[in-house]
Amino acid sequence: MARMPVQFRLNGSDRAVFVEPAETLLGTIRRGLGDFAPKFGCGQGTCGVCTVLVDGEPRLGCLTLSVTCEGRSIETASGLADGPTLHPLQAAFMEHFAAQCGFCTPGMLMAAKALLDRNPDPTRVEVVEAIAGNVCRCTGYEPIINAILAAAQQRGARRA
Amino acid sequence: MPVNVRIVQGLQEAAEILAADRGARLLGGGTLLVRDINEGVMTEGTLLRALDPVLLAINAGGARIELGAGVTMAMVLANRDLSYLHAPARGIGGPAVRTTATIGGNLFASTPYGDFTTALLALDAVVTLHAGFGGARVMPLEEMLTNRARGGVGLVISVGFNRPAGADAFRFLKVARVRPKGISVLSIAAHLPQNAGRISGARIAYGAMGPTPLRAKAVERVLEGRGLDAATIAAAKTAALEGTQPATDAIASEWYRREVLPVHLGRLLAGETS
Ligand SMILES: Cc1cc2nc3c(=O)[nH]c(=O)nc-3n(C[C@H](O)[C@H](O)[C@H](O)COP(=O)(O)OP(=O)(O)OC[C@H]3O[C@@H](n4cnc5c(N)ncnc54)[C@H](O)[C@@H]3O)c2cc1C
Ligand code: FES
Ligand code: FES
Numbered sequence: 001m002a003r004m005p006v007q008f009r010l011n012g013s014d015r016a017v018f019v020e021p022a023e024t025l026l027g028t029i030r031r032g033l034g035d036f037a038p039k040f041g042c043g044q045g046t047c048g049v050c051t052v053l054v055d056g057e058p059r060l061g062c063l064t065l066s067v068t069c070e071g072r073s074i075e076t077a078s079g080l081a082d083g084p085t086l087h088p089l090q091a092a093f094m095e096h097f098a099a100q101c102g103f104c105t106p107g108m109l110m111a112a113k114a115l116l117d118r119n120p121d122p123t124r125v126e127v128v129e130a131i132a133g134n135v136c137r138c139t140g141y142e143p144i145i146n147a148i149l150a151a152a153q154q155r156g157a158r159r160a
Numbered sequence: 161m162p163v164n165v166r167i168v169q170g171l172q173e174a175a176e177i178l179a180a181d182r183g184a185r186l187l188g189g190g191t192l193l194v195r196d197i198n199e200g201v202m203t204e205g206t207l208l209r210a211l212d213p214v215l216l217a218i219n220a221g222g223a224r225i226e227l228g229a230g231v232t233m234a235m236v237l238a239n240r241d242l243s244y245l246h247a248p249a250r251g252i253g254g255p256a257v258r259t260t261a262t263i264g265g266n267l268f269a270s271t272p273y274g275d276f277t278t279a280l281l282a283l284d285a286v287v288t289l290h291a292g293f294g295g296a297r298v299m300p301l302e303e304m305l306t307n308r309a310r311g312g313v314g315l316v317i318s319v320g321f322n323r324p325a326g327a328d329a330f331r332f333l334k335v336a337r338v339r340p341k342g343i344s345v346l347s348i349a350a351h352l353p354q355n356a357g358r359i360s361g362a363r364i365a366y367g368a369m370g371p372t373p374l375r376a377k378a379v380e381r382v383l384e385g386r387g388l389d390a391a392t393i394a395a396a397k398t399a400a401l402e403g404t405q406p407a408t409d410a411i412a413s414e415w416y417r418r419e420v421l422p423v424h425l426g427r428l429l430a431g432e433t434s
Contacts, residue, residue, distance in 0.1 A: 063190055065187070067165050111254075133254020133256050
């Protein structure tokens with residue numbers, strides 16, 4: 001089967017790749033472009049570890065075909081930090097012990113970023129809803145929810 | 161031969177390919193199709209990606225509503241004119257599923273999926289179909305779902321329905337064991353237009369109570385011409401199971417679904433759900 005050309009922006013850089021027709025965005029990002037932040041967990045849409053942003057919206061890399069991403073802007077957890085300076089969400093996850101094994105963390109961060117970019121001052125219920133598609137098997141959700149709320153507060157304080 | 165993807169601009173071309181090639185499937189958001197590929201359920205054939213903007217059109221401001229089959233659950237949630245459909249749209253997966261899952265795909269989702277379709281059924285929706293050659297035709301959603309069970313429906317372009325009679329006239333309830341995101345034990349949608357305190361033209365639909373979403377016609381007959389009082393609700397609960405054919409799956413047993421359906425129907429009719 002002929003491979004198909006796709007161009008998109010990945011964390012701000014223009015990328016051009018040839019993909020298998022039914023290749024997932026997760027496969028292209030990891031194997032094709034060497035960004036291993038988004039993980040492969042279930043491949044069924046149920047765990048959320050592959051969550052990336054496509055034009056600012058949370059999407060599951062394992063259920064998104066790369067050929068549908070032509071011209072789009074993709075963000076992964078690799079693009080969050082600004083050089084040595086962590087993104088407020090990353091700093092808050094460290095501060096609030098929101099990661100143990102860290103496998104769910106890249107997906108959690110991107111789900112949280114999608115929320116805060118759209119709604120900088122979310123309620124606890126809105127945070128729970130935003131990460132409802134992301135499973136964490138070791139930390140438990142409380143520290144993650146607290147970290148996201150703290151990051152929102154900190155960003156709010158910086159804006160004020 | 162692995163799965164191929166074809167990208168086409170127009171609906172006519174897409175419908176003709178679907179009609180001519182039994183191995184071709186229209187790609188909506190892909191939350192079911194790509195999962196099938198990942199799991200080795202779909203190993204060959206063609207996925208067809210149609211770029212026609214008609215599939216993304218939303219006409220929601222007036223009395224007659226028309227939604228393109230490619231409209232996602234997130235697009236429904238972002239539209240204030242569609243607030244009565246927010247509960248069924250919000251019930252589908254987490255946020256990253258809803259940005260992708262389309263109305264068209266939901267019409268074909270196997271039970272226990274199909275929550276949005278259940279809502280559309282209670283709104284007496286029609287679907288505009290393109291079966292390949294000879295252009296588009298309109299068909300009641302109920303008939304399309306019957307045809308779906310037999311296979312070979314063609315391409316769905318859009319769904320259309322009348323705006324519900326009032327804020328309280330349309331109700332939706334999804335029963336799931338996991339919150340806020342869980343697959344349905346069952347879902348119930350009710351459209352209950354009232355005329356001088358009596359129900360006129362009731363539509364009740366169930367999800368996950370049969371092979372496809374289905375109308376609860378016995379309940380509709382009970383409600384017709386009556387007020388929504390305790391006696392009517394009790395009679396509706398008695399008729400609740402008529403015509404249902406629930407399955408046993410990982411979410412619930414057939415027995416459990418039958419046990420809890422009348423209870424939840426009673427609560428929905430009494431306005432006791434949050
Ligand atoms: C984690 C997770 C949770 C989920 N939870 C729910 C839930 O709670 N409730 C629920 O109802 N569903 C749920 N789903 C299932 C699914 O996401 C939805 O049913 C969704 O609406 C399917 O749409 P899609 O665009 O992704 O379908 P696709 O995968 O693109 O397509 C599904 C089928 O529909 C056909 N199709 C799509 N569009 C058209 C069209 N316009 N014309 C003709 N055929 C078409 C395709 O060819 C295919 O056969 C869930 C899925 C996941 C992964
Ligand atoms: S790997 Fe994508 S949701 Fe689990
Ligand atoms: S930190 Fe291990 S799964 Fe979440």
